[in-house]
Amino acid sequence: MLLKNSRYKEARRFEADDSGQVRCKGTRPREIGPAIGVVEHVIQEGDRLDLLAHHYYSDARLWWRILDANPDLLSGVEISLAERAGEVILIPKAKE
Structure with missing residues:
Protein backbone atom coordinates (compact mmCIF):
# COMPACT_ATOMS: atom_id res chain seq x y z
CA MET A 1 0.00 0.00 0.00
CA LEU A 2 1.31 3.41 -0.94
CA LEU A 3 0.63 6.66 0.83
CA LYS A 4 -1.61 9.07 -1.09
CA ASN A 5 1.29 11.48 -1.68
CA SER A 6 3.87 8.79 -2.54
CA ARG A 7 6.12 9.52 -5.50
CA TYR A 8 5.29 5.96 -6.64
CA LYS A 9 1.49 6.44 -6.71
CA GLU A 10 1.47 6.67 -10.54
CA ALA A 11 3.87 3.74 -11.03
CA ARG A 12 2.38 0.55 -12.49
CA ARG A 13 2.18 -2.67 -10.48
CA PHE A 14 3.79 -5.85 -11.82
CA GLU A 15 1.32 -7.94 -13.79
CA ALA A 16 0.50 -11.64 -13.70
CA ASP A 17 2.27 -13.92 -16.18
CA ASP A 18 0.51 -16.46 -18.44
CA SER A 19 -0.03 -18.81 -15.49
CA GLY A 20 -1.74 -16.07 -13.49
CA GLN A 21 1.09 -15.65 -10.99
CA VAL A 22 2.59 -12.31 -10.05
CA ARG A 23 6.28 -13.11 -9.72
CA CYS A 24 7.20 -9.83 -8.09
CA LYS A 25 4.77 -8.20 -5.70
CA GLY A 26 5.64 -4.59 -5.95
CA THR A 27 5.73 -1.57 -8.17
CA ARG A 28 7.59 -1.04 -11.41
CA PRO A 29 10.14 1.78 -11.53
CA ARG A 30 8.45 5.15 -11.81
CA GLU A 31 8.90 7.47 -14.76
CA ILE A 32 11.39 10.27 -14.14
CA GLY A 33 10.96 13.21 -16.47
CA PRO A 34 13.52 15.89 -17.23
CA ALA A 35 14.33 18.39 -14.48
CA ILE A 36 12.67 21.70 -15.28
CA GLY A 37 13.43 25.01 -13.60
Whole structure:
Protein backbone atom coordinates (compact mmCIF):
# COMPACT_ATOMS: atom_id res chain seq x y z
CA MET A 1 0.00 0.00 0.00
CA LEU A 2 1.31 3.41 -0.94
CA LEU A 3 0.63 6.66 0.83
CA LYS A 4 -1.61 9.07 -1.09
CA ASN A 5 1.29 11.48 -1.68
CA SER A 6 3.87 8.79 -2.54
CA ARG A 7 6.12 9.52 -5.50
CA TYR A 8 5.29 5.96 -6.64
CA LYS A 9 1.49 6.44 -6.71
CA GLU A 10 1.47 6.67 -10.54
CA ALA A 11 3.87 3.74 -11.03
CA ARG A 12 2.38 0.55 -12.49
CA ARG A 13 2.18 -2.67 -10.48
CA PHE A 14 3.79 -5.85 -11.82
CA GLU A 15 1.32 -7.94 -13.79
CA ALA A 16 0.50 -11.64 -13.70
CA ASP A 17 2.27 -13.92 -16.18
CA ASP A 18 0.51 -16.46 -18.44
CA SER A 19 -0.03 -18.81 -15.49
CA GLY A 20 -1.74 -16.07 -13.49
CA GLN A 21 1.09 -15.65 -10.99
CA VAL A 22 2.59 -12.31 -10.05
CA ARG A 23 6.28 -13.11 -9.72
CA CYS A 24 7.20 -9.83 -8.09
CA LYS A 25 4.77 -8.20 -5.70
CA GLY A 26 5.64 -4.59 -5.95
CA THR A 27 5.73 -1.57 -8.17
CA ARG A 28 7.59 -1.04 -11.41
CA PRO A 29 10.14 1.78 -11.53
CA ARG A 30 8.45 5.15 -11.81
CA GLU A 31 8.90 7.47 -14.76
CA ILE A 32 11.39 10.27 -14.14
CA GLY A 33 10.96 13.21 -16.47
CA PRO A 34 13.52 15.89 -17.23
CA ALA A 35 14.33 18.39 -14.48
CA ILE A 36 12.67 21.70 -15.28
CA GLY A 37 13.43 25.01 -13.60
CA VAL A 38 16.75 24.12 -12.03
CA VAL A 39 19.46 25.82 -10.03
CA GLU A 40 23.06 24.82 -10.60
CA HIS A 41 24.90 23.88 -7.41
CA VAL A 42 28.68 23.39 -7.18
CA ILE A 43 29.35 20.44 -4.89
CA GLN A 44 31.37 21.43 -1.84
CA GLU A 45 33.29 19.11 0.46
CA GLY A 46 30.87 17.77 3.05
CA ASP A 47 27.74 18.16 0.89
CA ARG A 48 25.12 15.43 1.24
CA LEU A 49 21.86 15.06 -0.62
CA ASP A 50 19.78 15.36 2.56
CA LEU A 51 21.62 18.54 3.58
CA LEU A 52 21.16 20.02 0.11
CA ALA A 53 17.45 19.14 0.18
CA HIS A 54 17.11 20.83 3.57
CA HIS A 55 18.90 23.92 2.24
CA TYR A 56 16.93 24.22 -1.00
CA TYR A 57 13.54 22.78 0.03
CA SER A 58 13.54 23.11 3.84
CA ASP A 59 12.87 19.36 3.94
CA ALA A 60 15.73 16.86 4.09
CA ARG A 61 13.36 14.05 3.06
CA LEU A 62 13.22 15.46 -0.49
CA TRP A 63 16.80 14.36 -1.28
CA TRP A 64 15.41 11.99 -3.93
CA ARG A 65 14.32 14.96 -6.08
CA ILE A 66 17.97 16.00 -6.41
CA LEU A 67 18.98 12.44 -7.24
CA ASP A 68 16.22 12.21 -9.87
CA ALA A 69 17.71 15.27 -11.60
CA ASN A 70 21.25 13.86 -11.35
CA PRO A 71 21.08 10.08 -11.87
CA ASP A 72 24.81 9.96 -12.58
CA LEU A 73 25.38 10.49 -8.83
CA LEU A 74 24.56 6.82 -8.36
CA SER A 75 27.71 4.75 -8.30
CA GLY A 76 26.72 1.11 -8.07
CA VAL A 77 24.61 0.92 -4.92
CA GLU A 78 26.13 4.06 -3.39
CA ILE A 79 25.26 7.70 -3.70
CA SER A 80 28.46 9.60 -3.23
CA LEU A 81 29.25 13.29 -3.34
CA ALA A 82 32.53 12.98 -1.46
CA GLU A 83 34.73 12.64 -4.56
CA ARG A 84 32.73 15.11 -6.67
CA ALA A 85 33.72 18.41 -5.06
CA GLY A 86 33.75 21.12 -7.71
CA GLU A 87 31.28 19.37 -10.02
CA VAL A 88 27.99 21.06 -10.88
CA ILE A 89 24.69 19.30 -10.16
CA LEU A 90 21.14 20.41 -10.86
CA ILE A 91 18.71 21.26 -8.08
CA PRO A 92 15.13 21.08 -9.40
CA LYS A 93 12.74 23.88 -8.61
CA ALA A 94 10.68 23.35 -5.46
CA LYS A 95 7.14 22.24 -6.23
CA GLU A 96 4.53 24.91 -5.69
